[in-house]
Amino acid sequence: MAKFSFLNVWLCACLGCICTTAIAQQDTTQHQLRTVEVFGRPAEVYAAGSRVAQVDSAFLSTYSSGNLAEALQARTPLYFKSYGASGSSTVAFRGTNASQTAVLWNGLHITPATLGQADFSTLPLSGIGEVALQYGSAAANYGSGAVGGAVLLNSPKYKTDGFGGDVKLEAGSFGRYFGSGSAGYRGKNLSYGLSLYKHQAENDFKYKDLSRFGTPEVRLQHAQVQQHGFTQDLNWQISPKTKLALHGWYTFSDRELPPAMGSSDTEAKQKDKNLRLMAELQHQSQLGQTSIKAAWFNDLLHYTDLSNDSESEVNTDQLQAEQTYTSGERWSLRGGLNLQRFAATNDGYHGRKDENRASLFALFRYDPVQPLQLSLNLRQALVEGYDPPLTPALGFNWKFFNSNRHQISLKGNASGSYRVPTLNDRFWVGAGNPDLRPEHGWNYELGLRHVLVQGNAFLLETEATGYFIEIDDWIQWSPNRTGLWRPTNLQKVESKGLELSTTATVTLGKLKLNSTAGYTYTLSEQVEVYEGSGSDVGRQLMYVPRHKAILTAEANYKSWSLLGNLNYTGLRYTSNSETSHLDDFTLLNLALSRKLQLGPNTLLLTLLSDNITNTAYQTMAYRPMPPRGYTFSLRFSIP
C-alpha cells in the first residue's frame, strides 16, 4: 500500500514536470492491436504500460560501422561502462547492473550463460535491423535477467522488391577503417539478405596519464581492435499460411586490452567468436498463430595475458514454441514454452558443465473499451536445483483524453523479475556457490504520454515515467572470511527515478527536422546488506549517474542531412561509498551527409566527427576514452 502512495507522489512529480521537459524515443506500445496481422506480433503487445523505445533508424544507418555500445551511449539515457576504447562495454538500465539486462535477438536470449552479461562492444550494428529498448522489469515476457530492462535486437526486413545491395567504406582517426557490403533479393515468396563487415582500429590516441609524475600526454598502446562478421537472413512464404525464416549471425573480434592508467601492462588480449543460428516456423490456423523457434548458439571467448590462457566455450540450444490466439480486436492470448540447454567448457570449471532450463509463460492482452488496454503476463521458470518464483506482470494504457490535436494517456505497470545465477556463479572451482538463490524483485512504474499533432507539419510526442524497482538477493562477488572471492546473495537494492523525453517532428517545405530531448534521474542504493559492515546503505551505487541527458537533432534539406547528438552524463561514484567519483562530461557528435543520385543508384557521402569538443572523459575509472576524431564515409547503394 505504501508503494502505491509513493507512486502517487511520482505521478504528481511527473505532472509537474511535463511542460518543461522532453523525450527520447517513440513508444511502440502505441501501435498495437490495430489490425490483426497474420504473422508476427511483436512481444511488446503484451507489455502494456511499460516503456519500450525504438532506436531511430536513420541514426542506426549513419552509425552502422559502430557497435551497439557506442550507439546507445550516444543516443539513449542508458549508461555504458567501457573499459577504454577497445575493452568490454556493458550496460545497465535504471540503476541495476549489466547482468540484470537481458539481450534478445529475434526474441531469444543471446547472453552467454557463463558470464551472464553481454559485451556490447562485440555486437556490431551492421546486420541488425531494429534495436528496441525495454525499460524496467519484463521477466514475465522475456525470462531470467530482464530485471532492469532488455535490449531487443531484430534482423533486418527486406522491403524493396528485386535485387538490392550496398557497399560502405570508412576511414577515420586513430587508424580506424571499416568496410561493409550487403546484397539482398526480394521476390514474391522469398526474400534473402547477406551482409558482411570488417572493422579495424589502432586506437592510438593521446591521453593524459594521471599516474605518472607531471601527468604527461602519452599515446595509448596496446588497444588494437579487429572485428569482422556476417549476417544472413532468409524468409520464405511456403504457403499463404506458413512461413519459414532462417537467421545466421557470426561475429568475430580480436582485441588488445590496455591496462588502467598506473596498472601494469599484462599484454591482455581477448578473442570472441559468436555464431548464432536460428530457424523460425510460423503457421496460421483457426487456432491462431503458431510460432516455433529453434536456435543454436556457439560462444567462444579466449583470453590471454602474461600469466593466463583461458578459454570458455558455451553451446546453447534453445527452443521456443508459442501459440497466439486473437479474438477480434478485443483480446489476445499467447501461451508458450521456452527450453534452454547450456553446455559450457571453461578453464575455471572441472570439465564440462551442462544445465537445462525451462519456462512456461502465458501472456494476455485485453482491451475492454477502445481507449483502455490491459495486459497480464505470467511466467514460471524451471531450473535444475533452483526454485525461481512465479513471475507476473500487470499493465495498462489508458488514453483518457483524445481531441483532434491532443492525445493524453496514462500508463502503468507492475511486474516481477528474477535472475538465475550464472554458470560461473555456480561452478567456478573453489568459488562457485551452489547454494545461491536467484535474484528476485519488483518494478512499478507510472507514466504519462502526450501526443500533439498539427496536420502533417508538426508532431510532438512527450512522455514522462516514474519508476520504483526493488531487487533482493542481488548476487555479487566478494571475499569471504579467508579472503576467497566468491558470489553471495549480498544485498537488497532499491532504485527509483524519472525518465522524461520529448520528440518533435517538423516539416517545412523541403526542410525536415526531427529533434529529441531526454533526461533521466536515477537513484539506486543498497537498502540492506547481508554480509560485511553494511556501511554504504543509503548511498548511490557505483557507476550509476544520477543525471543523464541527451539532445539529438536531425535536419534534412534536399540532398543534405545533418545529424547531431549531444549527451550529458552526470558524475558517477566509483565505489558504493560516494567518496570518489568521475567528473560529469558532455559529448557532441555530428554527421553531415550529402546524397548524390547516380541514375537509379545513390552515393552517400558522410563526414562524421565524434567528441567534437575534445572532452577528456572516462566511463570506467582510469580507462581513457577517445578524444576528438573524424571519419569519412562513402556508401553506394543499388536500389
Next chain:
Amino acid sequence: MKKLNCSRSFLLAVALLASALTFTGCDNKDSDAPSGAYAEDGVFVLNEGNFRESNASISFYSNSTGQAEQSIFKKENQGRLLGDVVQDMELVGNRAFIVMNNSNKIEVVNAATFQSVGVIEGLSAPRYFVALNNEKGYVTEWFPPKEDWSYHRGRVSVIDLRTYKVVKTIEVDVQPEQLLLAGGNLYVANAGSPLVHVIDTGSDMVIKTIEVAYGPNSLVLDRNNNLWVLSSGNKDWNAPASEHTAGALSKINIANNTVTSTITFPDPTASASKLLINGDKDTLYFLYSGGVHQLSISASAPSTTPLIDRTFYGLGVDPVTGNIYGADENSFAGDGTVYIYDPQGNQTGSFKAGIGPNGFVFN
C-alpha cells in the same frame, strides 16, 4: 546492549571532541602550511583498492584530531594516481617508500608532506620492502604466475635508495613475502614454500635456508631476539581440501638460525596471516580463522579463543599504546572501516578509510 551504549557515548564524545578541535583548527588559519601535515601522531592506512583498477590510496588518521584524511597521495600530488594495489609502506628517515604491487613500482614521498620525491620503476609485482639504512633497501618480488596460477621462484632486489635503482637481485623461493632485518641478516619468508631465506646484508648472498611450516608469510622479532614466523599452511585452492595443512608459528633463534619451537594450529582448513608484535615485543597478534588472536611469546600452545571475534582484512598494533586496529574491507565495493580496540580487545572507536584497507603504518 550496554556495551553498545557505552561505545556509542564514547563515539559521541570523540565526535564532540573532534569537532571542537576542528573549530579551533579553523581559527588558527594555518591550513596553508601543509609541511609536516603527516608528521604528527597518527597512523597511515594502506588501502589496496581493486586489483587492476588503479584506485589504491593511503589514508592518514590523526590521533590528536580523531579525523581521517583520505587519498593523501592524490591530494598532495596534484591529483596524481597512486597506482594499482598498495602492498606495503616503510618510513625511512624523512621518506616513505610505498610499494605498488600491480604498478611494478615503489613511489617515494616525503614522509611529512607526502609530496613525491622519486619513484623506483621496473620492478616485478613488488610485495614488501625494508631499508637497511638511508642508502640501501630490499624488496621482495614475484614473477607473473603460470597458467595454472602456480608461481616461479621470486627474488629480492637490492635498491640504492639514493639513485632509486636496483643494484642487485637475489633469487629466493616461491612467493617471497615479508622481510625482516635482524643481527646483520635479512630474513625472507617464502609463502609458496616452507622456507625462510637468510641473506647476509654485507655480501647480499643467501647464507642459509630455514625450513618451517608451509607458507610462511609474516615475521616479527621479539624482545629476546627470537624471530617468529607465521605460516598459513598449504591452502592451494587447486588442490583437494584433504591435502591442505595446518598453519603454525615457528620460533627461530637468530644466533644460530635454527627453529627452536613450533606451535601448530589445530584446524588445517583455517588460514593464518598478518603476524604483528606489540611495542614491548612480548605479545604476538595475528589473524587466524576469522578472528584476531593474541599470544604471549612465552606460550607453547595456540590460543583457543580469539581476542576479537571478527574478520578483518588489515591488522595493526600501535607500538606505543598497544591499541589494535582492524580493517573491514566492505566487500571491496565501498570504503572500508577501521575499528580501534584497546589491548584488552574492547572497541574504542572507528573511522573510515579507502577501498580494501590491508595494512597500517604507525607514525
